[in-house]
Amino acid sequence: MPDKRKVYSVEFYPPRSPEGVAKLRAARTELAPLKPAFFSVTFGAGGSTREGTLSTVLEIRDEGLPAAPHISCIGGSRESLRDVLAQYRSHGIRHLVALRGDLPSGAADVGDFRYASDLVGFIRQETGDWFHIDVAAYPEYHPQARSSGDDLTNFVRKVEAGADSAITQYFFNADAYWHFVEACAARGVTVPIVAGIMPILSASGLARFSDNCGAEIPRWIRKKLEGFGDDTASVRAFGLDVVTALCAGLIEDGVPGLHFYTLNSASLTAKIWQRLGL
Numbered sequence: 209m210p211d212k213r214k215v216y217s218v219e220f221y222p223p224r225s226p227e228g229v230a231k232l233r234a235a236r237t238e239l240a241p242l243k244p245a246f247f248s249v250t251f252g253a254g255g256s257t258r259e260g261t262l263s264t265v266l267e268i269r270d271e272g273l274p275a276a277p278h279i280s281c282i283g284g285s286r287e288s289l290r291d292v293l294a295q296y297r298s299h300g301i302r303h304l305v306a307l308r309g310d311l312p313s314g315a316a317d318v319g320d321f322r323y324a325s326d327l328v329g330f331i332r333q334e335t336g337d338w339f340h341i342d343v344a345a346y347p348e349y350h351p352q353a354r355s356s357g358d359d360l361t362n363f364v365r366k367v368e369a370g371a372d373s374a375i376t377q378y379f380f381n382a383d384a385y386w387h388f389v390e391a392c393a394a395r396g397v398t399v400p401i402v403a404g405i406m407p408i409l410s411a412s413g414l415a416r417f418s419d420n421c422g423a424e425i426p427r428w429i430r431k432k433l434e435g436f437g438d439d440t441a442s443v444r445a446f447g448l449d450v451v452t453a454l455c456a457g458l459i460e461d462g463v464p465g466l467h468f469y470t471l472n473s474a475s476l477t478a479k480i481w482q483r484l485g486l
């Protein structure tokens with residue numbers, strides 16, 4: 209029996225074309241019957257997707273589904289972020305995922321906030337307890353972190369600044385997740401740390417993504433994926449087995465929830481969800 213106290217959620221990005229809007233609608237239609245706790249929608253650096261994030265969130269809510277926009281602070285001013293918060297608030301949005309974000313290459317102006325902990329502090333200062341705030345966590349450590357110890361300290365800062373819960377970067381190595389959770393507990397962190405899950409849609413896409421965000425693809429998985437070449441069906445079938453087994457193990461060991469990075473494509477997330485009986 210699935211444990212209803214666990215939080216199972218999914219993530220989308222704002223579509224950039226009419227085809228993308230239609231694709232995302234189809235993804236929502238497929239995922240809605242599974243009743244995710246919420247659908248989150250990403251936010252581009254410097255507010256580049258600001259309107260797209262909001263309109264996607266509002267469209268999801270109009271369908272009667274719970275939605276949480278992301279907000280990122282890099283490249284943004286206090287004023288612009290105050291506006292985004294006011295906009296979210298005026299629509300009755302109560303749940304945010306608060307991030308630093310990454311500056312596009314070549315951009316020099318970091319804006320008024322350097323780190324996500326500054327953003328969380330700002331949100332609390334401006335809006336009190338209005339929002340439930342999720343922040344990002346990195347079981348395999350953030351690629352820019354000076355050391356694992358520093359990164360842990362910086363994660364704790366976000367919780368101390370007022371985060372209510374966290375969602376991790378995706379990982380395939382459950383030991384890294386549990387090690388991180390234990391290290392957080394030893395530092396007095398009590399907020400739930402939900403595991404981010406990446407279904408495997410394509411081997412090359414996963415490799416590219418992982419290089420950028422510092423999530424490790426274990427050698428045996430990488431080798432198997434390379435061996436399938438262009439055989440997408442085999443990549444996905446293997447990926448489904450690997451990711452379902454990862455999720456099943458995490459649930460058995462007491463993870464507080466799973467957050468699926470859907471990349472606006474529902475089928476693999478839906479299959480994993482059904483296999484797990486969530």
Ligand SMILES: Cc1cc2nc3c(=O)[nH]c(=O)nc-3n(C[C@H](O)[C@H](O)[C@H](O)COP(=O)(O)OP(=O)(O)OC[C@H]3O[C@@H](n4cnc5c(N)ncnc54)[C@H](O)[C@@H]3O)c2cc1C
Nearest residue numbers: 250251278307308309323324344350352353359362375377
């Ligand atoms: C669940 C999830 C959702 C995401 N959604 C989005 C999104 O919608 N839009 C987007 O652009 N990106 C998104 N990202 C990516 C994220 O923005 C990047 O990983 C970014 O590089 C770091 O963001 P952060 O919020 O973790 O930053 P931070 O927590 O600020 O950490 C960034 C780096 O700075 C270091 N650091 C933090 N505080 C300090 C300090 N006081 N002194 C020194 N160093 C410090 C940390 O150790 C880390 O190396 C998401 C990531 C996750 C895991």
